[in-house]
Amino acid sequence: MIYLDNAATTLKKPPQVGEAVLQALQTLGNSSRGTHGGAMDAAHTVYGARVKLSRLFGCARPDHVVFTANITESLNIALTGLLREGDHAISTDLEHNSVLRPLYRLERERGVAVDFVPADRQGNVDYADFERLMRPNTKLIVCTHASNLTGNVVNVARVSAIAHAHGALMVLDAAQTAGTRSVDMQALGVDVLCFTGHKGLMGPQGTGGLCVREGVEIAPFKVGGTGVQTYLPTQPEQYPTRLEAGTLNGHGIAGLSAALDYLNSVGLDAIQAKETALTRRFYEGVRGVEGVTVYGDFSGDHAAIVTLNIRDCDSGAISDALSEDHGIATRPGAHCAPRLHEALGTKERGAVRFSFSWFNTEDEVDAAIAAVRELAEYPD
Numbered sequence: 247m248i249y250l251d252n253a254a255t256t257l258k259k260p261p262q263v264g265e266a267v268l269q270a271l272q273t274l275g276n277s278s279r280g281t282h283g284g285a286m287d288a289a290h291t292v293y294g295a296r297v298k299l300s301r302l303f304g305c306a307r308p309d310h311v312v313f314t315a316n317i318t319e320s321l322n323i324a325l326t327g328l329l330r331e332g333d334h335a336i337s338t339d340l341e342h343n344s345v346l347r348p349l350y351r352l353e354r355e356r357g358v359a360v361d362f363v364p365a366d367r368q369g370n371v372d373y374a375d376f377e378r379l380m381r382p383n384t385k386l387i388v389c390t391h392a393s394n395l396t397g398n399v400v401n402v403a404r405v406s407a408i409a410h411a412h413g414a415l416m417v418l419d420a421a422q423t424a425g426t427r428s429v430d431m432q433a434l435g436v437d438v439l440c441f442t443g444h445k446g447l448m449g450p451q452g453t454g455g456l457c458v459r460e461g462v463e464i465a466p467f468k469v470g471g472t473g474v475q476t477y478l479p480t481q482p483e484q485y486p487t488r489l490e491a492g493t494l495n496g497h498g499i500a501g502l503s504a505a506l507d508y509l510n511s512v513g514l515d516a517i518q519a520k521e522t523a524l525t526r527r528f529y530e531g532v533r534g535v536e537g538v539t540v541y542g543d544f545s546g547d548h549a550a551i552v553t554l555n556i557r558d559c560d561s562g563a564i565s566d567a568l569s570e571d572h573g574i575a576t577r578p579g580a581h582c583a584p585r586l587h588e589a590l591g592t593k594e595r596g597a598v599r600f601s602f603s604w605f606n607t608e609d610e611v612d613a614a615i616a617a618v619r620e621l622a623e624y625p626d
Contacts, residue, residue: 248574248610253394253422253551253601255444255451257575260508263501267450270500277496278473288496295503296486302506303420303439304430305457312486313494316454317421317442318344319467323489324417324438324456325349325388327464329358333385336376336414339365339585340393340400345419346585349388359383365589368543369396376408384409386437388417391429395583395590395599396542397525397551399423406435415462421445422549425509427518437462446517446603448509449502452495464489517604521550524602524611528552531615537622541590541597550602553581556622561596564621568598572617576600 249257270291275284277292296308305311314320325348329335335352337345339362352358363375376387387409392399406416415437420429425446431439436459443453458464469481470491481488509517526544529552533540537557542548556564565578579596580587587593600614 248572248606248613250600250602250606250610250614251575251577252603252606253445253549253599254577256446256448256603256605258603258605259448259450260505262504262508263449266504267497267501270497274496274500276473277494279493291500291503292494292496295499295506298503298506298510299441299455299457302429302509303424303441303457304432305439305459306432307460307485310458310460310485311455312458312489313453313455313499314489315452315495316444317419317440318454320440320442320454320456321345321388321417321419322348323467324440324464325352325386326467327489328415328417328438328462329356329385331356331358332383334359334361334381334383335385336361336363336379336387338363338371338389338400339589340369340371340390340395340398341388341583341585342390342394342419342421343582343584344421345388345390362585363389365586367590369393369398369541369586369590370543371400373401373404373408376405380408380412380414384412384414386415386417388419390419390422392422392549392551393542393583393586394422394551395553395581395586395597397422397549397553397601398542399547399549402434402436406437410435422551425505425517426514426521426550428514431457431459438464443498443502443505447502447505448604449505450498453498453502456489458485466491468492512604520604521602522548524606524608525550525552527608528600528602528611528615531612532618535619535622538618541592551599552601553597553599554618555592555595555597556618559595559621561592561598564598567621568614568617572613572620574614574617 443449561578
């Protein structure tokens, strides 16, 4: 199988990731729940991963790196813990449901006001719209770093500058960029960075987290066991404990830590360069094919994603044909990005997403180009 669904999850991982998970399953106890060898090994593993992530993302304090099960949980924690009745939030039409649904729920349940910066037919936003939508009670802007549908990259530094000029916070969804390029909180002006471990970071599923700038206070999303301050009737206030009730996924974090070592050994610049080259190769190979429509803006910075449709065919049928007849794994449908599909005019049939990783090859890309050309010529 040629796996081109890396925007959903990376299937091919560095071998040391699985090895680390297996070793952790056999050796790790419960972090912060004792001082015996197994518990201390777990604590050291978890803290070591926090340090690596703080360095990767430019988070000033490792104890402000909070582990979660995935970026959906991270975004729920950040948005629910920051927004209160009377607050206003700004987001965009580019967002995944991991951002949209928490915002919609906060609208219903807390009366939080939400506005969305619209996307045009290329999936771009007008940065002047962020300024236009600002209000005196705007608490935060939350947006994706790169669209999971078009791959368009947002100028986060520009957005955060607008937020900070009005006293608002910048919350970033880095699902499609973490591990594939530099994502530095301080350089970008990000106050809360949410990430997942199973995509560009090449770690196991069930891992993710958020990095919180010092001074940003996020109310606990859940409360419970922490292993410390047991007699407090409330969740401890210090990071990361305030946001980490319950047993952490130590086995998954061990795998994520090994993946971070691999990323550091290869280098983010090398990863971005290769993924960009593969993406451009595929784009150039399909964009001029009769009957093929490619979505997104490829004139500037772009994530390793190319999304297209062939003639008037349903995206699910094309993706099935790619899988069954050509052995190519892609992602059809709505991609949990309903507002952007509406903006692109693809709400009814969806689109077929090809997404590339460090472990893909030029030969695989060429095979995918040939398959698209064949399906465009013989769509039935």
